[in-house]
Amino acid sequence: MRDGSGSHALTSRIHRFGVALALCAFCIPSSASALEARTFTLENGLKGIVARESKAPVVIAQMWYRVGSVDEKPGKAGLSHMLEHMMFQGTESVPPEAFSKIIAREGGEDNASTTTDYTMYYVKLASDRLELALRLEADRMRGLKLSEEEFTSENLVVREERRMRTDADPNQRMLERYRALLFGDHPYGRPVIGSMKEIEGLTLADLTAWYQTYYAPNNATLVVVGDVDPEETEQLVKKHFAHLASQPQIPKPQLPDPPSRQEPARLEVTDKGAKLPIWMAGYTVPSWAMTPDTNDAMALDILATVLGGGGSSRLHTRLIRELALAVSASASYSGHAMSWEPFSLSAMPKAGADLKELEKAMFEEVERLQQEPVPARELEKAQNGLIAERVYAMDAIDHIAWIIGRMSLNGQDWRMMFDDYPARVRAVTSADLQRVARKYLQPARLTVGILKP
């Protein structure tokens, strides 16, 4: 993400660690009509999905490239993110830094974000100006001009971004090490932004090669959602993108299994910048994309809600209300990654709390999920909450487009997060919850991290 004003930068890193579940919630209820959408693939391989949502005269165009830190080699971490920044540095027809100015002049907003799995660019503007966004997006898909001068100063910006996001924050410093331990040799263990040394070592040649390899219509998905006609929009997309050449061989990332251990991995970090401890734990579990024929991912999602979703959840009740050991406690699971992801538990102990006692109570709650079926009312509460959150998320076209893009990139049918979602949530039983708790919340998959002042 190149604009410091937002909070969704490096999205996957943020939300996979369970700080917020905001992006997990999209859908429509069974009562609402299905989203009117059109899906197509151009001859050069560009996938397009256009959905009509005409609540306001606005449209968002998101261009998703299937490239992220997962494709990078050690020593070159941060390449995808650096390239994301450079994508605003001009083409034959658009001078450096003019992209955002052109969009702003038309009353639009634009930004981008890079994660482990993808790099995504968006423009949001009045729906009658969509063609401008498509033209600019097509122009920079194959026509980026990378110059040493622009790169030098943008590289400094990215170093500042790293300082701000990670180096100046004891919690993020810790999370970077925790993630490395949790994922071992899996590329998810490397920071999306790269280490400072890696950022400093990136070259224009690296970026040029990366751009030529991955920025092509057959590695991209364009999602358009808003007050537009899907058929007309498809014609507009053809007009601007059909002439672009595809790229013959796009490498696939290597996605090894995460480490399997005899006993849980542990990381304790003492950081004088920290003023209160943070306790965290993560089980490496599969995502939706990895379990297409089961409801394991849906069950894990519900399990996280039962365990740590909000002020009436089990962790909140036990750790905060009853034992008064912690001032925050939560569980989270996103399910949207291409590969493995953590089922995360986290807590902030109150000052002076016994961390061993806190950890013991945390794992007792996990064991309880394995040993006792979740009562019907509690299961329904979690299901109701998830379904309601998806209705609420439909209020924003940004979220609708995000979920369509995210699912499509993983080769999944995005409609299952819309039309079919309530039925899929309701289909999960207490027995399913107990089954996935036993199957996945195992010590061999577990990493525990503690940040101490």
Next chain:
Amino acid sequence: MTARRFFTGLWVAVFWLLWMASGNAATPRERDKIQTWVEENGLQVILIENHVNPMVEVRILARGGAAHDPVGREGLASLTAWMFNEGGGEFDSSAFQERLHYYGISMAADVGSDTIEVHLTSLSEHLDEAFARMGDAMLRPRFAQADFERALRERSAELIKSEEDPSFRASRALMPMIFGNHPYARPTTGTQESIKRIELADIRLHHQSTFRAPGMVMAIAGDVTRDQIEARLKRHLEKLSSEPGPFVPPPKATPAEKGLEKHIEMDQPQTTVRMGVVAMDREDPDFYALTVMNQLLGGGGLTSRLNQVVREERGLAYGIFSGFSPLAGRGPFTISTETKTESAREAVALIRSELKRMMEEEISEAELGDVLRYLTGSFPLHLDGLDKLAETWCRIGFYRRGLDYLDTWPDKIRAVTRADIQRVAKRILNLDRLQTVTVGRSSTNPPKTAADPSPSPADPPR
């Protein structure tokens, strides 16, 4: 839960302003029918009907924000807001939260400088349940001792954790420098000492003083009709007090005579820079000129002058922003950025030189044209969801901007001239009164004088 909440209220207002700043235009669409009325008890209601999605967003603003905290008990309004969803009527805290979650209802309160703001989101099918719980929370709060103690534990931990965050520390230092003895100087979430002085009886009293029908504004956006709302208000909130209550808008703040620079030592690879000065309230005739000037100087996105000079040309920062918050008693205008230790002096100097340029040189016609096109053109982006509609209309109601506020906004923005921008820059961005805080390693400590240390000449106007 960590830090950054010190400023919550102010920043909510700033974001609102940025939305507003982005435009208006077109009359709201036909389907977003706006209706407004006053209930018998004095509650002002604004309804934006929209039946696309089977849900409802409710926002309530009530006078009783942090500016109304008693001296010595700072954090009271914030804790009162924290306690808002901790049980009411026949439900204790746990049962209350369980019930909200069971129906997929989200309900909580947050604190700003002027107001306590209640957010309620519900499926339309559960709206009666949602209003019933809101009635419990407002009229029959439980305020149990155990829950209050939990609130204090959490607040205390949050204050400790906030010390990790340089922007929290910078803001905490900056507000008293900007506002002196004015209530806006006080820390919204209180201090370890001040929260120890707060008792449950204080919370009860603050709650009773805040949630009164007159002066309170409720905006509702979504899948509901006026009849349905009126029936629920009658059933669940009719008994709200019709007496105005003790809180009156805070006095108008005046800028400190002299701008100071303060450095806070913190072992960090970056220096956090925060600058600020008293700006204005919403009634100020210069409100629109300041809106345009702010967008040009350091408004959102990557097109502002500060962004151009500090980020694009020199690579000194990832983000640099200005913003203002037009509170009832005149909110602050602030500038914020983070840069590596060695660049802190240069960044401060560049910011000052950009402010100076804004005061000394008229902006170009082309720049004015671009910024006006952005502000007026981006209008629909900022009202494209029920949450945004409810939030915006609630503020329009609370700050009495009038029902035609959005309709007249673009013309008022378009009427701003280059001379207006220079005049408002001179009025607000007075370098002698500008307060500066830096948080980081001491080698970056900027000069202790208020003189302009600018080593680089201002860029020529483009």
